[in-house]
Amino acid sequence: MENSNKVTRRRIYSREEVCVGCRLCEIYCIAAHSEYKNDLIKTFKKISKRRPLPGIIVEERKPISFGLQCRHCEEPECVKACITGAMQKNPETGVVTNDAARCIGCWTCILACPYGVIRRDYRERKIASKCDFCMENGGEPVCVKNCPNEALYIGNVVEESNMVEESNRGFREMEGRA
Amino acid sequence: MSYVIIGNSTAAVGAVEGIRKYDIETPIVIISDEPYHTYSRPLISYYLGGKVAEENMYYRSRDFYEKNKVKPILGIKAKSVDFDKKEVVLQDESKIQYSKLLIATGGKPFIPPLEGLDKKNVFNFIKFDDVKEIEKVAVKGSRAVVVGASFSGLKAVEALVQRGVNVTVIDIMDRIMPRVFDETASSIALKTLREHGVEVLLKTTVEKIIGGENAEGVILKDGRELPCNFIILAMGVRCNTDLVKDTKLKINRGIVVDDRMRTNIPDVYAAGDAAEGYNFIEGRNMEIAIIPNAYRQGETAGENMAGKERLFNKGFIMNSMPLLGLSIISAGLSESGEGIRVKAIYKNRENTYKKFYIRDKKLVGYLLINDIDRAGIYTDLIRREVDISLFEDRLGEEGFGFVSLPKEMRKERMLGG
Ligand SMILES: Cc1cc2nc3c(=O)[nH]c(=O)nc-3n(C[C@H](O)[C@H](O)[C@H](O)COP(=O)(O)OP(=O)(O)OC[C@H]3O[C@@H](n4cnc5c(N)ncnc54)[C@H](O)[C@@H]3O)c2cc1C
Ligand code: SF4
Ligand code: SF4
Numbered sequence: 238m239e240n241s242n243k244v245t246r247r248r249i250y251s252r253e254e255v256c257v258g259c260r261l262c263e264i265y266c267i268a269a270h271s272e273y274k275n276d277l278i279k280t281f282k283k284i285s286k287r288r289p290l291p292g293i294i295v296e297e298r299k300p301i302s303f304g305l306q307c308r309h310c311e312e313p314e315c316v317k318a319c320i321t322g323a324m325q326k327n328p329e330t331g332v333v334t335n336d337a338a339r340c341i342g343c344w345t346c347i348l349a350c351p352y353g354v355i356r357r358d359y360r361e362r363k364i365a366s367k368c369d370f371c372m373e374n375g376g377e378p379v380c381v382k383n384c385p386n387e388a389l390y391i392g393n394v395v396e397e398s399n400m401v402e403e404s405n406r407g408f409r410e411m412e413g414r415a
Numbered sequence: 416m417s418y419v420i421i422g423n424s425t426a427a428v429g430a431v432e433g434i435r436k437y438d439i440e441t442p443i444v445i446i447s448d449e450p451y452h453t454y455s456r457p458l459i460s461y462y463l464g465g466k467v468a469e470e471n472m473y474y475r476s477r478d479f480y481e482k483n484k485v486k487p488i489l490g491i492k493a494k495s496v497d498f499d500k501k502e503v504v505l506q507d508e509s510k511i512q513y514s515k516l517l518i519a520t521g522g523k524p525f526i527p528p529l530e531g532l533d534k535k536n537v538f539n540f541i542k543f544d545d546v547k548e549i550e551k552v553a554v555k556g557s558r559a560v561v562v563g564a565s566f567s568g569l570k571a572v573e574a575l576v577q578r579g580v581n582v583t584v585i586d587i588m589d590r591i592m593p594r595v596f597d598e599t600a601s602s603i604a605l606k607t608l609r610e611h612g613v614e615v616l617l618k619t620t621v622e623k624i625i626g627g628e629n630a631e632g633v634i635l636k637d638g639r640e641l642p643c644n645f646i647i648l649a650m651g652v653r654c655n656t657d658l659v660k661d662t663k664l665k666i667n668r669g670i671v672v673d674d675r676m677r678t679n680i681p682d683v684y685a686a687g688d689a690a691e692g693y694n695f696i697e698g699r700n701m702e703i704a705i706i707p708n709a710y711r712q713g714e715t716a717g718e719n720m721a722g723k724e725r726l727f728n729k730g731f732i733m734n735s736m737p738l739l740g741l742s743i744i745s746a747g748l749s750e751s752g753e754g755i756r757v758k759a760i761y762k763n764r765e766n767t768y769k770k771f772y773i774r775d776k777k778l779v780g781y782l783l784i785n786d787i788d789r790a791g792i793y794t795d796l797i798r799r800e801v802d803i804s805l806f807e808d809r810l811g812e813e814g815f816g817f818v819s820l821p822k823e824m825r826k827e828r829m830l831g832g
Contacts, residue, residue, distance in 0.1 A: 248832060253825075296818040305817060308832025314791070317429075317714070318707035318733075320457045322474040339471050341461055344787060348735040348744045349707060351798070352832070353789030353816060363737070394832070 246311075246331040246396050249368075249378055249389055251303045256388035258302030262380035263291035269371060269379040290356050292368035293380050304380065304389055306368035307354045309333045311396045318349035324365070331396060332370045340364040416441050418720055419503055419511055421493050421658065422519030423447035424456060425706050426687025426713035428475055430517050431483050433717020433725075441721075443485045444511055446503065450490035451543055453479065457570070457706065463546040463553065464574035472543065493658055498680050515682050515720040518659065518670060519713060522652030522688035522704055531624025536645035540571045541652065549647065555579035558643040560633050562621050564591040566736060568649030569604075573739050575647075576611050583614040583641055585621060585633075595734070595749045595782060599761055600768055603784055604741060611739050621646075654689050654702050667691055669702045674728040676716035684720060686712035696731045696747050696779050696797070703730045729798055735787075744787045747780030747797045748772045755779070760811045769811040776804045789816055 264277065270289040273279035280288065293306040309326070313333050316324045323339035324346050326332070335346075342363025347355045358366035371378045381389045418434060420427045423445050431443055454472045461467040480487050492506045496516070503511045524539040526532065536552055539545050553559065557580050561568050564586035575582045586593070590601035591608075608615055616635070623634045624646060632642040654669030665671045665679040669691035676684045676692070686692075687709035691700045708730050715727035733746035751757050751772065759770040765785070771793075772780035778796045792815070796803060801824075803810070809819040817825045 250830065294816070296814075296816045298814070298818045301818055303817075303829070305829065310832045314707075317710045320706045321455045321471075341458070341467060343457070343735055343737060344742060344744065344790075345706070345735040346791075347787060348733055348746065348790050348794055350791035351795035352828070353792040355791075357742075357788065 243395050243397060244331070245393050246309065247370075247376075247391050248308060248394050249306055249370075249381055250392050251305065252388050252390070253301055253303035255386045256303045257386055258295065258297050259385065260295050261383050261385060262293050262304050262389060263295055265379040265383040266291040266293050266368075269374055270369075275374075275379070286360060289360075290358055290366045292366070294354055294356075304384075305352060305354055306380070307333060307350075307370075308352055309368075309370060311394075314349040314351060315346035315355065318345050320345050330370075330372065330376070332372055332376075333367075334369050334372070335365050335367065337362075337364050416514045417512065418443045418515050418517070419513035420445045420517040420519055421447075421496075421503065422517075422521055422687065422689070423449065423451075423453050423487065423489065424519065424521055424687070425474070425709035426519035426521070426689075426716070427517070428453055428479075429710040429713025429715075430519065430684075430686065430717035430720070431479075431485055433714035433719075434721045435483050436718060437721040437723050439484075443483065444488060444513075445480070445485055446488045446491065446493050446505070446511070448490065448492040449542060449544070452477065452487075452489075454543060456541070459540070459543055459546045460567075460570035460574040462543075463550055463571070464577035466577070496659060496662070498663065498683065501682070513682075516684065517676075517713070517716050517720065518678075518683065518685040518689055519687045519709075519716075520655045520658055520689045521709075522702075523655040523657070524648065525651045525653045526648055527650065529621065529624060531626070531630065534624055534626055534630040535628055536630045537624060538645065538647050540567050540647050540649045546574075549645070550578075552645045553578050553580050557581070557645070559583070559645055559647065560585065560621070560641055560643045561647045561649060562586075562633075563649035563651065564588075564615065564617070565594065565649065565651065566592065566734065567652075568647070569608075569738055570736070571647050571649055572608070572613055576613060576739065581612070583616060583643070584608070585616045585619060585635070587618065587620045589618050591615065591617070595745045597770070599759070600743075600770070600782060600784060603766065603768060604738060604743070607739050607741050652688065652704055654691065656689060667700070671700060672712075674715075674726045675719045675724065676712055676727070677719065684716040686716040692730050693728050694730050694732075695728060703732055705732060705734060707733060731797065733794060735790075741784060742787045743782075743784050744790045745780075745782045746790075746794050747778075748774075749780055749782060758810060771810045773803070773807065776802045776807075778803055778810070781810075792816065 268277045268280040271280040293304045323336045356366045358364050453474045455474045495504045561584040564584050621633045670685035672690045688704045694701050718725040736743045756773045761768045767786040768784040770782040
């Protein structure tokens with residue numbers, strides 16, 4: 238009956254001691270999510286209204302700087318607060334993403350997120366924008382890959398995995414057995 | 416063995432997800448008098464404003480019930496609960512046994528006695544069915560009176576403006592959003608409303624609704640007559656405890672629950688707008704009628720119903736409201752009082768306003784207009800009752816973020832999640 242098991246999730250962390258504030262993480266993030274997929278030149282050559290917002294937030298107050306992005310929390314406040322159900326945590330991957338088609342830009346998630354890592358995106362419709370752990374790039378975040386100083390790194394955390402999809406799998410197995 | 420949930424909204428969904436973390440077998444029955452798949456209540460104003468289509472009103476995917484082994488019984492009201500026999504009696508006299516029951520019956524509109532309420536074209540603004548009726552009469556060029564300039568009233572106003580309706584909104588208080596706004600905040604929002612052609616009448620109220628079979632106008636306290644085609648009443652919600660009133664279930668304003676969402680009756684839980692849970696900033700039990708709270712209470716109830724001991728004692732009010740281009744966020748206390756210090760920053764040119772409420776060494780409330788980015792960091796300071804004395808002067812500063820926190824605190828937070 239118990240349906241919780243431990244899973245290891247990956248999370249991006251940053252080391253402010255070695256961040257130089259070059260913002261390459263932002264640039265690569267934008268390019269990776271642009272229509273030109275990772276092509277920096279094309280992404281930035283023209284002034285484009287469609288150019289995505291970066292999913293990373295670089296905070297800076299000389300001499301300190303560091304990048305910060307969604308923690309893909311174990312208990313995501315944004316998901317629990319979202320008034321439409323657009324923000325969801327994927328039970329398989331643990332990645333928290335926003336379903337742009339259902340988001341209405343009410344900013345309740347911005348109110349709720351303890352890390353302040355959700356941006357207001359006004360490009361087409363108002364929607365909430367944040368780090369998606371580069372799942373479309375095979376879950377290899379480009380910010381980490383392209384940080385020249387290794388100020389961003391991926392760490393492992395242990396989470397309880399106990400969300401709906403998992404329980405479903407349980408059901409299907411159970412039904413299969415019956 | 417079976418879980419029964421009365422209500423099919425935020426708290427109910429939270430409960431299903433809470434139960435299914437730990438119990439994937441036991442059937443769950445959801446009962447609601449509304450006939451729809453679980454939908455997002457706040458979206459009714461977006462639907463009315465033409466911003467969201469019916470198929471995007473839903474709070475969870477179409478296969479939510481199936482995936483979670485939920486049997487929905489929709490479009491039928493629960494009539495009573497027999498706590499001794501542990502059964503819910505429906506309007507059609509059928510009975511449903513429960514081993515654990517969650518009452519998530521939400522809120523109901525507060526409507527003071529008023530002459531002419533029975534006329535046609537007088538609406539509430541709470542349910543999907545309300546806006547399905549309103550959209551028939553809210554045609555371009557028509558005239559509407561909205562009574563109540565708080566959260567839901569203003570969301571109705573916004574939707575009507577988007578439909579090209581001429582709107583007058585009335586509130587008895589001397590400012591709009593009286594529970595959250597001060598003079599400054601109110602004047603910022605008033606300016607926006609007036610720029611959109613909305614007429615705002617404060618310090619007055621509706622005395623009487625006039626007309627024949629259909630409402631044709633209202634008469635105000637000062638005798639003034641306002642002709643209109645329809646009226647929306649948005650004077651607030653109350654806990655909906657109709658189903659269980661005059662039973663042995665303990666009700667104050669709402670159903671009284673502990674920090675596991677248990678009521679005074681064994682195996683009976685309550686959550687969401689119907690419940691009166693603990694507000695840790697106010698230090699007392701009270702209704703906290705917002706989605707984040709309804710979800711958390713529902714989830715906690717579900718986890719406990721499934722046999723896990725989980726506590727939720729961190730409820731407090733928080734709200735985000737876009738209004739005709741303004742962004743407004745508030746959380747926690749929004750009134751000064753004994754022992755509370757207030758810090759306010761108004762920037763006329765940028766049209767931004769930030770206000771913080773500090774008690775002892777803790778942030779206990781804030782209001783942000785327009786510059787709302789990273790608001791959640793403030794919410795988190797409230798939620799975790801952080802000692803802010805080392806960086807209090809930085810609240811509201813330009814570019815506020817983790818960089819504004821002392822290094823130790825920042826490092827600890829950056830490893831969190
Ligand atoms: C216009 C509007 C805008 C809002 N905007 C926001 C917002 O932006 N952010 C936010 O946080 N909150 C917002 N809220 C508040 C939010 O909708 C509520 O806090 C939330 O819906 C509470 O959820 P709940 O599950 O407790 O109950 P409800 O959503 O009230 O649902 C209770 C359900 O139980 C059913 N029911 C009641 N009695 C019975 C019975 N006897 N038998 C069968 N069924 C019954 C009801 O019909 C209803 O379907 C808004 C509310 C309104 C009306
Ligand atoms: S957006 Fe914020 S609350 Fe949501 S998962 Fe990311 S860090 Fe957590
Ligand atoms: S802005 Fe979008 S994702 Fe955020 S709470 Fe609102 S609907 Fe949900």
